[in-house]
Amino acid sequence: MKADPGFYDYWPYEDRPKIEWPNGARIAFWVAPNIEFYELNPPANPYRKAWPQPYPATQGYSIRDYGNRVGHMRQMEVLERYGVRGSVSLSTALCDHHPELIALCAERDWEFFSHGIYNTRYTYGMSEAQERDMIRDAMESIHKHTGQQCAGYLAPALSHSELTLDLFAEVGTELFGDNGGFYTCDLFHDDQPTPIRLRSDKRFVSIPYSLEMNDTIAYVVNRVEPRRYGQMLKDNFDRLYAEGEQSGTVMCIPTHNYQVSCPHRMKAFEEALEYITGHSDVWVTTGREIAQHFIANHYDESLQDIAARGARA
Amino acid sequence: MTLDKEHLEYPQRHYGMDHERYDWSLLSERKPVSWPGEKKLALWINVGLQFFPLNQKGEPFAVPGGMTMPYPDFRHYSLRDYGNRVGIYRLLKAFDQNNIRASFAFNTELAERAPYLLDKIATRGDEILCHGWNMDSLHYGGMDQRDESELVERSVTRLRELSGQAVRGWLSPARNESEQTPELLAANGVEYFCDWVNDDMPFEFRTDNGPLVAMPLSNELEDRFVLMNNFHSEQSWLEQVCDAADFLLAEAKSGNSARILALNIHPWLMGQPHRIGTLEKALAYLSHLDGVWSAHAGEIYDCWRKQQD
Numbered sequence: 001m002k003a004d005p006g007f008y009d010y011w012p013y014e015d016r017p018k019i020e021w022p023n024g025a026r027i028a029f030w031v032a033p034n035i036e037f038y039e040l041n042p043p044a045n046p047y048r049k050a051w052p053q054p055y056p057a058t059q060g061y062s063i064r065d066y067g068n069r070v071g072h073m074r075q076m077e078v079l080e081r082y083g084v085r086g087s088v089s090l091s092t093a094l095c096d097h098h099p100e101l102i103a104l105c106a107e108r109d110w111e112f113f114s115h116g117i118y119n120t121r122y123t124y125g126m127s128e129a130q131e132r133d134m135i136r137d138a139m140e141s142i143h144k145h146t147g148q149q150c151a152g153y154l155a156p157a158l159s160h161s162e163l164t165l166d167l168f169a170e171v172g173t174e175l176f177g178d179n180g181g182f183y184t185c186d187l188f189h190d191d192q193p194t195p196i197r198l199r200s201d202k203r204f205v206s207i208p209y210s211l212e213m214n215d216t217i218a219y220v221v222n223r224v225e226p227r228r229y230g231q232m233l234k235d236n237f238d239r240l241y242a243e244g245e246q247s248g249t250v251m252c253i254p255t256h257n258y259q260v261s262c263p264h265r266m267k268a269f270e271e272a273l274e275y276i277t278g279h280s281d282v283w284v285t286t287g288r289e290i291a292q293h294f295i296a297n298h299y300d301e302s303l304q305d306i307a308a309r310g311a312r313a
Numbered sequence: 314m315t316l317d318k319e320h321l322e323y324p325q326r327h328y329g330m331d332h333e334r335y336d337w338s339l340l341s342e343r344k345p346v347s348w349p350g351e352k353k354l355a356l357w358i359n360v361g362l363q364f365f366p367l368n369q370k371g372e373p374f375a376v377p378g379g380m381t382m383p384y385p386d387f388r389h390y391s392l393r394d395y396g397n398r399v400g401i402y403r404l405l406k407a408f409d410q411n412n413i414r415a416s417f418a419f420n421t422e423l424a425e426r427a428p429y430l431l432d433k434i435a436t437r438g439d440e441i442l443c444h445g446w447n448m449d450s451l452h453y454g455g456m457d458q459r460d461e462s463e464l465v466e467r468s469v470t471r472l473r474e475l476s477g478q479a480v481r482g483w484l485s486p487a488r489n490e491s492e493q494t495p496e497l498l499a500a501n502g503v504e505y506f507c508d509w510v511n512d513d514m515p516f517e518f519r520t521d522n523g524p525l526v527a528m529p530l531s532n533e534l535e536d537r538f539v540l541m542n543n544f545h546s547e548q549s550w551l552e553q554v555c556d557a558a559d560f561l562l563a564e565a566k567s568g569n570s571a572r573i574l575a576l577n578i579h580p581w582l583m584g585q586p587h588r589i590g591t592l593e594k595a596l597a598y599l600s601h602l603d604g605v606w607s608a609h610a611g612e613i614y615d616c617w618r619k620q621q622d
Binding site: 037046126 | 314315316317319320321323325326327328329330331332337338339340341342373374453454455485488489490491492508509510511512513532533534542543544545546549552553554556557558559560561564574
């Protein structure tokens with residue numbers, strides 16, 4: 001085990017090279033709907049339980065299924081109303097279970113990125129070969145069902161190994177060259193994209209995905225009241241929008257169709273979307289587009305700045 | 314480090330659900346449903362009437378709302394009992410003031426212990442559902458099958474005898490089930506149950522003993538979940554109820570299918586002096602909305618059922 005994963009060096013937020021988003025936008029805004037499949041009776045991972053109760057875990061399974069049966073359409077409609085194309089964090093088995101949802105998102109030109117195969121299969125305990133197989137299976141599923149070359153990763157249920165990001169980048173290269181496997185949502189260390197150091201030296205970035213704005217973290221872990229969540233989204237935006245005048249920032253709302261799309265929470269979410277997209281200098285985009293823009297325009301100067309600032313005077 | 318190979322095998326990875334209990338279906342694609350009088354939103358208030366035994370076994374877990382202190386936990390025992398003695402009568406007044414009909418899910422042991430309360434509800438003509446035997450008689454995976462079979466039969470049969478009602482609906486204590494709970498419910502003539510909250514509308518559920526219907530008794534808006542689990546304020550619960558009603562009504566009006574707003578509440582929570590006013594405000598708001606049909610669970614079920622064939 002390591003004290004530091006070694007993905008990045010210290011890089012102070014002040015005085016970085018200016019990030020310029022398309023059309024002079026101050027902020028890149030993206031929404032990442034997690035579309036997940038939780039199995040009712042998964043094999044028991046030795047390091048983490050899928051459900052608190054013995055089989056059948058009616059309560060936890062039901063509300064997650066609610067998300068797919070009921071919540072997805074609501075969220076998709078409200079995102080469409082405000083011109084947001086979702087960047088889907090996908091349990092890729094959903095391509096088999098619920099292809100209707102995949103088709104609806106694909107018709108709207110949404111991005112699909114990998115969130116593993118099932119959200120009840122954890123990386124913990126996998127050998128390198130097993131994790132590589134799982135990552136490859138998920139990326140191939142997305143390609144087979146949507147034609148997309150998967151660019152991003154959020155590990156299933158945020159379960160990682162030390163090699164997760166290396167393997168994702170390497171499998172992406174094997175399958176799609178530089179067009180696949182080039183960004184991660186697994187790290188929460190910054191409000192701007194940052195280069196990630198991998199064993200393959202691939203140009204690979206971390207894109208801000210924000211645990212704090214994640215509806216499940218807010219509603220389930222932090223037990224935030226719905227209208228307060230809406231206010232938190234607006235406050236988060238206001239500050240990042242103001243700071244984006246100096247250098248482009250990123251705001252992400254990670255969502256779950258079983259949380260944000262419940263009838264008592266839709267109003268707060270919709271009001272925040274209306275507020276955010278009502279501003280002029282907002283680049284409403286996807287995870288892939290943010291990563292591509294950063295790699296093409298700011299990756300090298302960022303590396304130079306990080307190296308320069310790490311050196312002691 | 315390697316996991317057994319079953320961890321990378323996916324035997325249920327195919328179209329639809331990963332089990333046979335019910336079919337996959339998008340709510341938005343389903344046959345439209347309408348309520349009597351062109352109403353758009355059925356309001357289903359369900360009151361949990363519960364008995365929490367002092368000598369709680371907590372098998373396989375201590376139920377939310379149950380005893381938490383070393384025996385004898387007088388404080389939680391008596392605070393829950395408060396709901397059945399005092400709080401419920403505030404709830405009934407609030408329903409009557411707002412012309413709202415509620416359904417009542419009884420632990421059968423409470424119906425035995427409090428015949429006055431049972432008669433009061435039955436005489437009002439309100440629907441009685443079975444809420445299991447008591448809050449410490451959980452149905453759970455791995456329990457003895459004969460024990461559960463006896464438990465379901467005793468709970469349902471005795472409540473029918475005591476109430477004189479058909480008792481068509483079921484809500485498991487803590488919404489917990491074993492692998493065979495649905496089979497036992499169907500075998501005992503239960504028509505609908507409220508444990509699988511996968512939807513905002515009823516849906517068909519298979520058992521080896523014939524079909525059941527899952528009725529959408531929201532857990533997310535339940536008073537216990539919002540106030541005790543999430544620690545939200547009473548004001549926030551009120552806002553969440555009103556926002557949900559507005560949203561569902563708008564969805565029903567803009568689409569072609571009616572909806573259900575289901576509120577599961579408990580007299581030991583909402584019947585407290587400092588909370589009853591919040592419930593009254595919620596009921597006043599809901600009863601003044603245009604297009605709301607206040608109905609018993611069984612009435613909503615029957616109306617939905619008739620439109621399925």
